[in-house]
Amino acid sequence: MQKIFDEVNSLDKRCYEKFLLSEDLLMEHAASSIASYIRENHSSCKSILIVCGSGNNGADGITLARLLHKKFDVKLYLASNPKSSMTQLQFQRVEALKIEIINELFEADIIVDCLFGTGLNKPLDEKSTNLINTLNSYNSFKIACDIPSGINNLGQVQSVAFEADITITMGALKTSLFSDVSKDYVGKIIVADLGVEREVYEVESNKFLLDESDMNLPFRNKKNSHKGSFGHLNVVAGCKKGAGIIAANAAFNFGSGLVSVVCHENLDLPYHLMQTHFISENCTAIAIGMGLGKYETDEIRKILNKNVSKIIDADLFYDELICEVLNQEIVLTPHPKEFCSLLKLCKIADIKVEELQNNRFLYVPMFSKKYPKVTLLLKGANVIISKNEKLFVNSFGSAVLSKGGSGDVLSGLIGSLLAQGYDCLDSVITASLAHTMAAKNYDKNNYSLLPTDLIEEIRKL
Ligand SMILES: NC(=O)C1=CN([C@@H]2O[C@H](COP(=O)(O)OP(=O)(O)OC[C@H]3O[C@@H](n4cnc5c(N)ncnc54)[C@H](OP(=O)(O)O)[C@@H]3O)[C@@H](O)[C@H]2O)[C@@H](O)CC1
Numbered sequence: 001m002q003k004i005f006d007e008v009n010s011l012d013k014r015c016y017e018k019f020l021l022s023e024d025l026l027m028e029h030a031a032s033s034i035a036s037y038i039r040e041n042h043s044s045c046k047s048i049l050i051v052c053g054s055g056n057n058g059a060d061g062i063t064l065a066r067l068l069h070k071k072f073d074v075k076l077y078l079a080s081n082p083k084s085s086m087t088q089l090q091f092q093r094v095e096a097l098k099i100e101i102i103n104e105l106f107e108a109d110i111i112v113d114c115l116f117g118t119g120l121n122k123p124l125d126e127k128s129t130n131l132i133n134t135l136n137s138y139n140s141f142k143i144a145c146d147i148p149s150g151i152n153n154l155g156q157v158q159s160v161a162f163e164a165d166i167t168i169t170m171g172a173l174k175t176s177l178f179s180d181v182s183k184d185y186v187g188k189i190i191v192a193d194l195g196v197e198r199e200v201y202e203v204e205s206n207k208f209l210l211d212e213s214d215m216n217l218p219f220r221n222k223k224n225s226h227k228g229s230f231g232h233l234n235v236v237a238g239c240k241k242g243a244g245i246i247a248a249n250a251a252f253n254f255g256s257g258l259v260s261v262v263c264h265e266n267l268d269l270p271y272h273l274m275q276t277h278f279i280s281e282n283c284t285a286i287a288i289g290m291g292l293g294k295y296e297t298d299e300i301r302k303i304l305n306k307n308v309s310k311i312i313d314a315d316l317f318y319d320e321l322i323c324e325v326l327n328q329e330i331v332l333t334p335h336p337k338e339f340c341s342l343l344k345l346c347k348i349a350d351i352k353v354e355e356l357q358n359n360r361f362l363y364v365p366m367f368s369k370k371y372p373k374v375t376l377l378l379k380g381a382n383v384i385i386s387k388n389e390k391l392f393v394n395s396f397g398s399a400v401l402s403k404g405g406s407g408d409v410l411s412g413l414i415g416s417l418l419a420q421g422y423d424c425l426d427s428v429i430t431a432s433l434a435h436t437m438a439a440k441n442y443d444k445n446n447y448s449l450l451p452t453d454l455i456e457e458i459r460k461l
């Protein structure tokens, strides 16, 4: 996994003070990493338009123009006069080289956006908005320097932002790149070193971006085993029985030795799933909430108080009953609307989904601080997993998963690992990665995935 930081100004400052690196040197590395990327990946392109603002993000762009001058047809567009001392210095250098400054935007082969970086400190004015809209309308290959202009430090987009194919971010990953909103603007993200290796530049962090290698699939190492060695998951089915059946099916395919669906009515289940009317004696984990609908409170309360691992989802986030279990080591997997209800029920905040989506990295830690034993997975374009002080982001998911039933598969995967003896956080990290990797591997189109297709891909991981 890679570290994520809320801000990097202090890391730049640490570089000056601790390693005696100058701002000029850091900037040279920032620009040369973009130059190397272009030389290595787009050597056949001809025209490059670099659009610069008045601060140091603009200075990165002016530096880049110097590095690429002659090898490519480089044109600089200065949206405002160089303001910071570094911008002015870099500008004097390109003046000496007689690099062309233009006043009209055009559809170059590559556009590099160096308008605003981490210094965006107010809403965009009309001129910047129009400029970004024009750049977005071009079919050029688009590179954002540090962060797409228009995304602020909280990962919010107020009017418009540059729609990058790739963001080359300086020094370290920033939280703002991983808001759900940012996902439509950042493209692929790569980190550029700033004169020292990343592990030297970075300090401690409690936020991490998950990699595929963090997925610890439930491969079986023990030869002397039997079905009981891999746990027994009970999935509680409610009025929308399909949800429970999808979860149970996912769980069985993900390695749980036994899976039973708990339901008072007799169900027509696939042959490998069992049915029970009450929680099984030997159950090692419970998945509950998916499609639950109306239910008998006392019965659910009894189930929630069973001393086994639990994953709770969906309808239970609208019931005060949930507040009774938040001091347990449990897993909760709300989508944004369910999380807003949960925040309200546990008196943390009374907010609308839009407010949450604009501030996911604010409200998730608030919840985890109050309930350190709970492992929370907040669904979304970038899934956030949080336990106690630590937070993990899974950015592998895509719109392929925007379908009823995707969340039920996820509950089943988490329940399966809980039943097999994983702890809450490990279950959630591996299940979430498996869920998104399976979706990524689905090779048809991005609108047709069924829960059964997702489970089929899980089988191939
Ligand atoms: N520090 C280092 O060592 C390194 C820094 N690096 C680079 O520096 C970048 C940060 O630079 P930065 O701090 O100068 O801010 P930046 O993003 O250029 O924007 C500030 C300018 O924009 C203006 N402005 C802001 N909002 C606006 C708006 N809505 N509409 C209009 N104008 C607006 C603001 O104006 P002001 O508020 O002063 O009026 C100011 O002029 C960072 O992202 C990275 O790329 C790398 O080279 C690595 C080494």
Ligand SMILES: Nc1ncnc2c1ncn2[C@@H]1O[C@H](COP(=O)(O)OP(=O)(O)O)[C@@H](O)[C@H]1O
Pocket (backbone or CB within 6 Å): 314, 335, 378, 379, 380, 381, 382, 383, 396, 397, 398, 399, 400, 401, 402, 403, 404, 405, 406, 407, 408, 409, 410
């Ligand atoms: N655009 C998207 N990008 C990434 N993941 C997505 C996207 N849309 C949905 N998902 C994922 O799909 C799942 C949907 O779950 P949920 O909304 O609970 O559906 P359901 O309850 O119908 O099964 C979540 O894991 C969510 O993170």
Ligand SMILES: [K+]
Pocket (backbone or CB within 6 Å): 057, 113, 114, 115, 116, 117, 144, 145, 146, 147, 148, 149
């Ligand atoms: K930028």
